[in-house]
Amino acid sequence: MAIRRPISPLALRGSLSDPFEGVRQSLSRLDTKLAGNTHDEQLSILHEAALSELYFVQSASRFLRDCARGRTQVTEGLVAAVRTRREQATAKLSSIVRRMDILGEHIYLAMVFVSPSERSEHAQPTRSSTLPDFASTRMAELAQQLSDERRRAKSL
Secondary structure (H helix, E strand, O other), rough: OOOOOOOOOOOOOOEEEOOOOHHHHHHHHHHHHHHOOOHHHHHHHHHHHHHHHHHHHHHHHHHHHHHHHOOOOOOOOHHHHHHHHHHHHHHHHHHHHHHHHHHHHHHHHOOOOOOOHHHOOOOOOOOOEEEHHHHHHHHHHOOOOHHHHHHHHHHH
């Protein structure tokens, strides 16, 4: 699976008054892309989107670290733009991972034949002790996959 890299650090700029408008618009487009797909396809789309955002967060963090150490000379405006875009990517990544967690829980419950109507009978949703916490390992899995892809690319 190829990772789609963000084209520009300013791709999710949003407006100056609300920099997270771009995140909301991007998540809205992602919702449109997810509509009508099976759960497995949705999980695959979310996984690809999460890898792309994680890639950007890690790349932006390295760039900002290099700028802070003086290895890369850039304007303060570019640093501020990359920092804002990294915050946007982190917010989007958090939202995507949350959605993956919910979708994973839904798939798991469907596998053990618990219908949504049975779950909605409870006033407070409770997690079964046997239900895996998908989000707790999701970020580690994504980071490991990205690391493996980078290693493969370097070895070629």
